[in-house]
Amino acid sequence: MGKRLGLTGNEAVAYAVKQADVDVIAAYPITPQTVIVERLSEYVANGELDAAFVPVESEHSALSTVVGAAATGARVFTATCSQGLALMWEILYIASALRLPIVMSIAARALSAPINIHCDYSDVMGTRDAGWITLFAENVQEAYDNIVQAFRIAEDPEVLLPVMCVHDGFILSHCLEVVEVLEDEQVRNFLPRRDRPNVLDPSKPITLGPVGLPDSYMEFKRQQDEAMKVAYRKVKEVGKLFGELSGRYYDVxxxxxxxxxxxxxxxxxxxxxxxxxxxxxxxxxxxxxxxxxxxxxxxxxxxxxxxxxxxxxxxxxxxxxxxxxxxxxxxxxxxxxxxxxxxxxxxxxxxxxxxxxxxxxxxxxxxxxxxxxxxxxxxxxxxxxxxxxxxx
Amino acid sequence: MVSIGVVWPSFPKEIRTLKDLPREELLAPGHRLCSGCGAAIVARMALKALRRPTIVVVPTGCLEVATTIYPYTSWRTPWIHVAFENAAAVASGIEAAWKILKKKGYRKEDIDVLVLGGDGGTFDIGMQALSGMLERFHDVVYICYDNEAYMNTGIQRSSATPPGAWTTTTPFGKVWPGKLERKKDLIGIAVAHGIPYAATISIAYPLDFIKKVRKALEVDGPAVLHAIAPCPRGWRFDPSETVEIARLAVETGFFPLYEVENGKLKINVRRTKPVEEYLKRQGRFRHLLERPEYRSFLEWIKKTIDEMWERLEKLEKAGVV
Incomplete structure (x- = not known):
């Protein structure tokens, strides 16, 4: 049995991200997600996590920054919710179409107006057609487990799609639960570093994000749809593998x-x-x-x-x-x-x-x-x- | 994803004359930019100044849509386009990622990151991301190719459009003399972030242009270069005159060439010709000279140019910005 810690949903997410040894984090604070950003900056500040923490000036730039970082082959993370997710909307579609394995945590929160900081899924439901794999957590343990699995799913060479991990704003983000966490070593082994094709690399210059006119656009979209079908299978596979590692088996x-x-x-x-x-x-x-x-x-x-x-x-x-x-x-x-x-x-x-x-x-x-x-x-x-x- | 293979040139260590420039073209021919396009010349010349392998970021705009129509690309560098307003944020991510990947041992080589954005993607919709990138001090060179309007959508005004200019959203008529407002001061805004280097560049002054790009790449931290990029379609002149127009912009003082290095301003070229010499060559300004009702507005435009020069000269003399 692993270590047991008392963590809130946000803290559990940050803890999992630290164990995933991410390279670049870019995020903008928004209630009730803020604690994730705070914890991660603490981890970077005290040397527990060797990552670039980019304190961007908006959520639009948060996702844009991790898109750029992921395009170089880096392991990246961002987090947001509500208005922040709405501001990212344009880039959500681009992140998935560029086939970038970004992991994003959402502390689900209602959209304005009226302005409201509490939980509902109006933010996440607005991303239904954006091409992101979307996982919901029921409790803090699942919020932690989903993040660990998300990196494995996103970076699978047959998938290469971004993953959105949702935990309910306040209800889970601020709820303290006993969470069983894996050892750092276990997470590292579960998330091996893989060379990715099609990254920005001076030894093999590629053009990423070209114009796709009527003669190619539909084929690109069909390929994304096919990748989603692979993702369906992979989420199940990874849920099983995670169960073998942790004793907590997951299905869809x-x-x-x-x-x-x-x-x-x-x-x-x-x-x-x-x-x-x-x-x-x-x-x-x-x-x-x-x-x-x-x-x-x-x-x-x-x-x-x-x-x-x-x-x-x-x-x-x-x-x-x-x-x-x-x-x-x-x-x-x-x-x-x-x-x-x-x-x-x-x-x-x-x-x-x-x-x-x-x-x-x-x-x-x-x-x-x-x-x-x-x-x-x-x-x-x-x-x-x-x-x-x-x-x- | 499209690739046309690797042809990195032998990067010159130092650039003293144009003979030091590499012969290889990193922007391949065959792209679909208009004949006489100033932006194409800006991009080509900037790539001649590189000191090592460089990742290029281009926001949405003429340069992007005309050089990367799938399955073709003109770029022999690693290249990325994400959206219109976020090139500086994307570049921030690339720069931050490369640094940490090198530190962790996943990458070995050093690279530079270069943004080539139009005035729409820089002065207007991309201004917030640019400010963020400069404030966070990412080691990125940001070149704005300024054709002084939204040319990609068909010549609509931007905050970089000079006063008096005709565009499709600032037509001249009984009430309007063309665009009513002044041009935004990009270099002033960039310098206010305390960055180590900012300069204006013109394709009519290639050695000055390339040396400035090289200096921008070499400084530690962000650099902003503001390039005048005449647009034959939007400015209404013959495509054969692009470089001449870019020279007249400098000679008449309409687009002064200067640089700000660690807070010190230096004017590179003095103005020697009257502004009318520049205006009369372009259809977008001709109404100012031909119609008496716009005469007072023309006088105001000339006054704003004089004021700009007065300010630049004062700053140069003071030795601080």
Whole structure:
């Protein structure tokens, strides 16, 4: 068993980044991510981490700087959330298209307006189509484990894509938990240095980021899509390898009670723990409910979702973000597409919760399950999303 | 990713005359910049001044779109384009990464990092990233090829467009005499960061140009070079006259050649001709000379040039900036 430390989500992320022996860190402080940047600068200041810490003047420059650094072959890291992630938006697409294995931590936070520093996924959901592998952590341990795995996934020669590791703002970023960390040596061995092709190298000059006109642009995009398919497989492989190393095995989803459940709640991040807690209580009462946690949001784990929810009558899509005016909310749309293109089509009920850090209580979840069970019995779902905890 | 192979020249140790320059071209011919393009000459001459292998960063603009249309490239150096406003941030990352990779033993050779950005990517949308790079003191040479408007999108004004100039967003008419505002002082802003070297350069003065690029590469820390890059399409002159226009800009005092080394300003070329000699050669200014209603605005333009010279001469005399 490894060392056990008391760490907040942000501290756990910084600790993992230090153990990954990154070369370049460029980041700009933003609540609730700031502590990551502070810890990393401390590590560099006291010589625990031999890295270039570039204190950039904005998030746009933070991602641009790590793009430049990664293009030379360096191992790089940045962190942000909310407005900072929105400011990076333009460069997100370029980072993935240039096939740069950047690792970025997101302490998920609502987007303005109104300005709000608390958790929801409106920031991350805005990056859905940006070509980043996206992993969600349920707790501080997972926040640590995801970062270690992210470098291995991103730098895989068959992948070469950036990875976004999400942990919930405040709920996890500032929550102190006992975390089991690996030895430095173990992390170093898990993340071997690999020579990468197509880097800025004077002995082999390349042109990186050329103009792609109508005769080449589509092929570039198709190649990225293919890389995402490889990434799907690799995230699973790395999760297994990490399990062999640490005893903590990871898959792209985590299921609870789905085998015999009529109603399964699908959620991401810290909500999964509370939802499972409630589901367990309800199951003790004989109600057939389950929980499916999506750990990997991009690429979306279609196969596992179909396989694990094949017996469910009704699936609850728990969205911590909205798609204003959309046909549904982000996770709901993913699930709807996953099933519409498959032979089995459970009912999908949309639930919006926790916007701007609104608490998600066990009572809310119990109510959600009860409503869902009623609809499952009737064989229909409401047109509109159920907004949990909304004052109306 | 595109590559046309390695042809690093034998880098001259010192450049005394134009004969010391390498014959090899690091910007290969066949690119799609317009005939008579000043930016192309700036890029080609800057690459002649290199002292060792160099990574080139180019923000979005004419130089970028016309030299790297996949699957072709004109660049024989490692080269990267990321976006419009972030060349200085990308260069910061490259410089920081190379230093630490060398320290950790992953890289052995020394390199230089060179940015070639237009006035849009430098004066305007890229100003914040440039300021950040200068303040953090990255050892990068930033050359702005200034064609005094957004030429890539079709001649719209920038903050580098001089007053009185016609552009598609500063047309002259009953109300406007062309662009109303002064040109932003790039070197003044760069120098305010306390950087070791900043200078203006003109393709009509090749030895001065190349020596300044070399000096910028050699100083420890960031350097900013502001190059005048006449644009036949946007400035409305014949493509055969590019270098002549770049010379007249200096001779008439419209674009003074000077350098600021460790806070000391030195004017390299004095003005000897009236401003009208420069203005009358370009369609973008001709209305100022031909239409009496713009005469007072022309007088104001001339006054701003006199004021600029007065300030530069005072600074040179004082020996501090």
């Amino acid at each position: 989803v985590h299921a609870f009670g789905v085998e015999d459940a009529d109603v399964v709640a699908v959620c991401m991040g810290s909500a999964a723990g509370t939802t499972r807690y409630v589901a367990r209580k309800l199951r003790e009462k004989g109600l057939k409910v389950g929980v499916l946690k999506i750990r990997m949001f991009r690429p979306f784990p279609k196969n596992e979702v179909r396989e694990l929810l094949k017996g469910a009558k009704l699936v609850i899509a728990m969205d911590r973000a909205t798609s204003l005016g959309g046909a549904g909310h982000p996770l709901q749309m993913e699930l709807a597409t996953t099933f519409y293109t498959w032979r089995q089509k459970p009912l999908i009920m949309s639930v919006v919760y926790g916007l701007g850090g609104r608490d998600l209580t066990p009572m809310d979840i119990e109510r959600m399950f009860n409503i869902a069970l009623e609809y499952a019995k009737k064989g229909e779902v409401p047109e509109e999303a159920l907004w949990l905890g909304l004052r109306e």
